[in-house]
Amino acid sequence: MFCAVSTMTDGDYDYLIKLLALGDSGVGKTTFLYRYTDNKFNPKFITTVGIDFREKRVVYTATNSNGTTGKTFKVHLQLWDTAGQERFRSLTTAFFRDAMGFLLMFDLTSQQSFLNVRNWMSQLQANAYCENPDIVLVGNKADLADQREVQEKQAKELADKYGIPYFETSAATGSEVDKAVITLLDLVMKRMEQCVDKPAQEAPNGDGASKLEAPPPSEKKCAC
Amino acid sequence: MDLSILEALEREKVLEVLQRDKLLRSLEDERIRKMKLELQEIRRKGAKSFARQYSERTCARCQRPLGKFWNCGAVCQGCSHRICNKCRIVISAHEWKCTVCHAFREVKIKSGDWFLEERSKKFPGGAERHETVGEKLLKSYQRLSHISIVPPTPPPFSEGPSFSRSGGLQTSRPFTKSMENLFVSLTSHMKKVSKSQNDVAVVDRALLTADYGKISTKERRSQSDTAINRPFGLTKAPSLPDLFKRPKSEDEEGAGTSEAYTDEDVSPNTEYHEEKRGSISSLCTELGIFTCNNSVTGEIELALGYSIKTSCLEISIRACRNLAYGDPKRKKCHPYVKVYLLPDKSPNRKLKTAVKRNTTDPVFNETLEYQIDGAWLVGRVLQASVWHAGTLKRKVFLGEVLLPLESWDFEHSTTQSTKWHLLCPRVTAPEGPEGGAGEIHHCELMIKAKFTSSPPQLPKAADHQREETHMGQLSILITGANNLAILRSSGSLNSFVKGCLALPSGVELTQKTQVQRRRSGPDWGHRLLFTAVPEASLKGSSLELGLWDHAPFGLPPRPLGRAKLEGAWSLQKLLQTPNMWLEFSLPFHPSANGKKM
Numbered sequence: 010m011f012c013a014v015s016t017m018t019d020g021d022y023d024y025l026i027k028l029l030a031l032g033d034s035g036v037g038k039t040t041f042l043y044r045y046t047d048n049k050f051n052p053k054f055i056t057t058v059g060i061d062f063r064e065k066r067v068v069y070t071a072t073n074s075n076g077t078t079g080k081t082f083k084v085h086l087q088l089w090d091t092a093g094q095e096r097f098r099s100l101t102t103a104f105f106r107d108a109m110g111f112l113l114m115f116d117l118t119s120q121q122s123f124l125n126v127r128n129w130m131s132q133l134q135a136n137a138y139c140e141n142p143d144i145v146l147v148g149n150k151a152d153l154a155d156q157r158e159v160q161e162k163q164a165k166e167l168a169d170k171y172g173i174p175y176f177e178t179s180a181a182t183g184s185e186v187d188k189a190v191i192t193l194l195d196l197v198m199k200r201m202e203q204c205v206d207k208p209a210q211e212a213p214n215g216d217g218a219s220k221l222e223a224p225p226p227s228e229k230k231c232a233c
Numbered sequence: 234m235d236l237s238i239l240e241a242l243e244r245e246k247v248l249e250v251l252q253r254d255k256l257l258r259s260l261e262d263e264r265i266r267k268m269k270l271e272l273q274e275i276r277r278k279g280a281k282s283f284a285r286q287y288s289e290r291t292c293a294r295c296q297r298p299l300g301k302f303w304n305c306g307a308v309c310q311g312c313s314h315r316i317c318n319k320c321r322i323v324i325s326a327h328e329w330k331c332t333v334c335h336a337f338r339e340v341k342i343k344s345g346d347w348f349l350e351e352r353s354k355k356f357p358g359g360a361e362r363h364e365t366v367g368e369k370l371l372k373s374y375q376r377l378s379h380i381s382i383v384p385p386t387p388p389p390f391s392e393g394p395s396f397s398r399s400g401g402l403q404t405s406r407p408f409t410k411s412m413e414n415l416f417v418s419l420t421s422h423m424k425k426v427s428k429s430q431n432d433v434a435v436v437d438r439a440l441l442t443a444d445y446g447k448i449s450t451k452e453r454r455s456q457s458d459t460a461i462n463r464p465f466g467l468t469k470a471p472s473l474p475d476l477f478k479r480p481k482s483e484d485e486e487g488a489g490t491s492e493a494y495t496d497e498d499v500s501p502n503t504e505y506h507e508e509k510r511g512s513i514s515s516l517c518t519e520l521g522i523f524t525c526n527n528s529v530t531g532e533i534e535l536a537l538g539y540s541i542k543t544s545c546l547e548i549s550i551r552a553c554r555n556l557a558y559g560d561p562k563r564k565k566c567h568p569y570v571k572v573y574l575l576p577d578k579s580p581n582r583k584l585k586t587a588v589k590r591n592t593t594d595p596v597f598n599e600t601l602e603y604q605i606d607g608a609w610l611v612g613r614v615l616q617a618s619v620w621h622a623g624t625l626k627r628k629v630f631l632g633e634v635l636l637p638l639e640s641w642d643f644e645h646s647t648t649q650s651t652k653w654h655l656l657c658p659r660v661t662a663p664e665g666p667e668g669g670a671g672e673i674h675h676c677e678l679m680i681k682a683k684f685t686s687s688p689p690q691l692p693k694a695a696d697h698q699r700e701e702t703h704m705g706q707l708s709i710l711i712t713g714a715n716n717l718a719i720l721r722s723s724g725s726l727n728s729f730v731k732g733c734l735a736l737p738s739g740v741e742l743t744q745k746t747q748v749q750r751r752r753s754g755p756d757w758g759h760r761l762l763f764t765a766v767p768e769a770s771l772k773g774s775s776l777e778l779g780l781w782d783h784a785p786f787g788l789p790p791r792p793l794g795r796a797k798l799e800g801a802w803s804l805q806k807l808l809q810t811p812n813m814w815l816e817f818s819l820p821f822h823p824s825a826n827g828k829k830m
Contacts, residue, residue: 020264023343025257059247060367062254087257100247106356107365109348138352204347205338 022066023082026197027089027107028190031129032114033122034093037149040180041114042088045190050181059097060104061090069198084194105136110143110197112189115164117148117177118156126167143196144173147189152179251371258368265344273538275336276600277547292317294332309334312598313587529632529658531555531593533570533617536651537636539610546603546638548572548615550586551651556593559621559629567622568595568631574603575614575635576677576820588622610638619656632656637800678778678796678821681710681814684807686768703768707734707807709798710814711746711759711778714821727783728793730759734766737773742766748783771808775799778819796821 030038039057044050046063065086071079089108091101105111113129115122126146134140146168148159161177168175174196176189278294290299292306293314299306306315311334322335330338341347349363534551550570559566569588582603589595605613618633634654686705711730727750734742746759766774776798782791796819798804806815 018260020260020267022264025261025264025345058243059250061250064257087254103366106352107367138348139355201342201347204351205341 021083022085024069024084024198025087026084026109026194027087028110028112028193028197029089029091029105029108030112030114031091031101031105031133032093032147033116033119033125034095036093036114036116036119036122037180038093038112038114039090041112041147041149041178041186042090044180044183044186046088048183050183052181056094057090057092059092059100063088063090067194069194071198086190086194088190102132102136105133106138108137108142109200110193111137111145112147112193113144113173114147114149115159117150117159117164118153120158123148123159123164123167130171143193143200144171145189145193145196146171146173146175148175148177149180151177151184152181248371251367254365254367255371258365261345268340268344272336272340273547276333277545277602291315292320294320311337528557529630529656530557531619531632531656532653533619533632533634533656534651534653535617535634537615537638544604546574546605546610548584548601548603548617549651550597550599550601550617552594552596552598553619553656554594554653556595556619556631556656558593559623559631565591565621565623566593566631567591568593568619569622570597571618571620572601573616574605574638575616577613577818578820579677613638618659630659633659677714677818678711678780679713679816679818680778680796680798681712681816682798682807683708683710683814684766684768684771684811686811704765705768705771705811707763707766707771707776709761709763709776709778711757711761711780713757714780728757728759729781729783729790730757730761731779731781732761732763733777733779734763735775735777736767737770750783768808772804774804780821794821 030042032038034056035054039055039061040051042063046065065088067084067086068081069084070081073079089104091097091104111133113126113133115126117123130144133142133144146164148161148164150156164177165175174189174192176185176192178185178189180186290301291297292299293309293312294316297317297319299315299317304317306317307321308314309316309321309331310328311330314331316331320332321329322332323329324335531554533553536547536549536551538547538549539545540547550572553568553570556566556568558564559568567588567590570586572584574582584601584603586597586599586601589597615636615638616633617636619631621629621631623629634656636654684705684707686703709732727748729748730746732744732746734744736742742763742765744761744763746761749757749759761778777795778798779795780793782793784790798817798819803815803817
């Protein structure tokens with residue numbers, strides 16, 4: 010579905026998609042993104058100062074409604090990394106409004122970081138571009154099985170409650186990292202189409218056929 | 234490590250990130266610009282223009298004729314235009330869009346406009362809604378750092394708790410206001426703004442839903458001036474993409490009627506398929522024979538673009554919102570937009586959009602084109618008026634905007650973004666009694682004007698102000714007239730022109746040309762020269778030109794009509810381009826016979 014493209018400094022892409030990683034300090038947002046963009050792992054903890062971003066170009070293959078693969082597009086990903094530290098909070102939340110999708114991350118070895126997911130969710134609701142933006146819940150550090158404090162079932166339930174996908178990833182091994190980002194990108198790509206094609210209200214996913222077959226309105230009244 | 238150094242480093246780091254973001258943004262902006270340029274190209278091919286006849290029976294995109302029974306085209310769900318088979322892009326077995334609607338959709342997705350639009354529903358902000366947080370921060374920091382070069386005055390002692398984090402910082406802080414503090418103030422400010430807007434919005438929406446029907450049009454207008462009304466307007470935002478969002482009933486109706494109604498103002502006694510140029514009722518509207526709605530409300534969204542290459546002025550009429558009802562009693566409104574390039578009001582230079590039925594927030598998405606040389610835009614004013622197409626050919630004026638084209642920034646000519654303009658009541662009052670029959674209103678006098686500034690003279694007297702010594706010459710060349718009925722009837726004229734330049738000081742300079750005998754066509758070379766025109770006061774002056782027919786045997790000359798060159802923008806232009814002939818076409822008001830001028 011996706012594959013990396015090398016050159017990055019030209020405007021030869023079809024979409025610029027802005028995603029943003031958020032979550033408590035130390036859950037591994039920076040290493041997660043580093044793994045995704047460069048496929049490398051840095052075990053050192055360097056706290057992010059305010060904000061940062063990484064870029065990656067991928068090829069996206071659209072899937073049609075009937076499941077067949079459609080056109081391919083070049084996507085330029087701008088992946089915003091935010092500081093988890095409290096003192097940068099006002100700055101980082103301000104950047105929420107420019108992102109199209111969110112990687113809400115917690116540390117599988119820290120119950121506290123998981124408990125804070127709810128707080129991050131409400132921060133998103135308040136600051137993101139819409140009330141229900143596309144979010145993927147990510148439990149990171151899955152490789153540290155012996156230190157695990159959050160059970161998969163627990164996290165899955167929370168994700169289901171919010172109606173968002175959940176992934177257990179490891180920036181150290183790279184497991185599920187790509188899948189989490191790709192899933193989010195897919196959600197955003199589908200969201201774009203919906204926003205353009207459907208009325209602003211909660212329109213049912215009716216296809217074009219029903220539109221065409223709609224009876225003509227009987228509004229005509231005599232003008233005299 | 235010293236904290237103040239660390240904070241400075243932090244700031245550096247964040248600014249570096251924001252600079253990188255800026256690079257990506259400029260790349261993106263360029264990409265979007267190109268994309269919109271291409272879209273413009275596609276749209277141009279299908280643009281309605283007066284040069285090309287369009288009707289129900291041609292494809293709105295390629296202008297190919299359509300048959301009555303086969304190859305008759307079908308109506309695009311997006312734009313409600315009739316489209317031939319070849320100009321469609323099939324999306325699924327049951328769904329297709331015309332090439333333009335499809336391209337619009339693509340651009341909206343790929344440019345990220347979908348995102349901005351979604352966000353503006355939640356955060357209704359004004360013009361700066363496109364600006365990202367990073368962009369804002371970078372700008373505000375640049376501004377702040379600029380200011381901080383000036384040594385700041387010592388801060389008052391009770392400055393704030395956030396500053397007393399490290400004791401030894403007291404002295405150095407004012408100079409190195411940390412980025413963090415900057416962010417705190419900026420973001421809290423931003424939040425405050427958006428929050429307060431939201432609060433107002435919620436209250437207002439409740440109010441609007443509660444007694445929308447009762448709110449008088451006057452009130453609605455006052456609200457539209459403020460941000461309060463924005464969420465309401467935006468949910469109905471008649472922007473381009475709403476083409477795709479319109480409820481189907483409206484679509485269907487639009488499809489059935491909008492095309493047919495483009496010809497609506499053909500007078501009752503002409504054939505339906507007659508050429509729509511110069512329709513009688515349109516003349517009537519220009520003559521002031523129309524119902525004037527007592528209240529004008531709402532706005533019109535349009536974009537202007539001028540292509541030097543093709544000499545084409547494009548007017549993209551997107552939409553209107555919060556229009557007054559054309560028929561307030563029955564709460565009906567069938568709006569359409571009519572466009573003139575004033576002062577040219579000749580019927581064949583009139584362009585109109587289709588009529589949208591039963592809406593006060595019509596979405597037009599039509600591009601109207603004028604082939605006009607760039608030099609001719611000087612002194613032109615775009616008049617876009619909104620009308621209600623009432624029953625029995627009755628027109629109701631709903632408001633208009635006047636946009637002087639000279640002051641228009643055509644620099645980014647092909648990618649002009651649309652703007653909302655507040656509709657105004659008619660400024661130009663209907664013409665007085667001397668505006669007799671219909672035809673005369675489309676007369677215009679063609680003139681050329683040139684301002685030559687004399688070399689600055691030495692002040693002759695000490696009590697003279699220096700500005701007054703900057704004198705210039707105003708040369709006027711009357712080259713001809715359009716549609717002058719008198720010429721056609723009498724065959725030839727012995728014409729001369731009297732010009733009167735009224736300066737703001739009250740001084741009037743009068744000049745008269747030689748009589749040009751027996752010229753049959755309206756191609757004269759009447760020349761007027763006003764010397765000693767104070768340069769500073771030209772802007773506020775007006776030049777009245779009277780055209781006369783010289784009568785033989787000592788009889789008094791017969792007035793033919795008059796025209797006026799005025800308005801700061803056209804006279805300003807003369808000052809800006811000295812020693813250059815500029816062309817103007819002035820509305821010419823013929824005199825009724827025997828009437829003294």
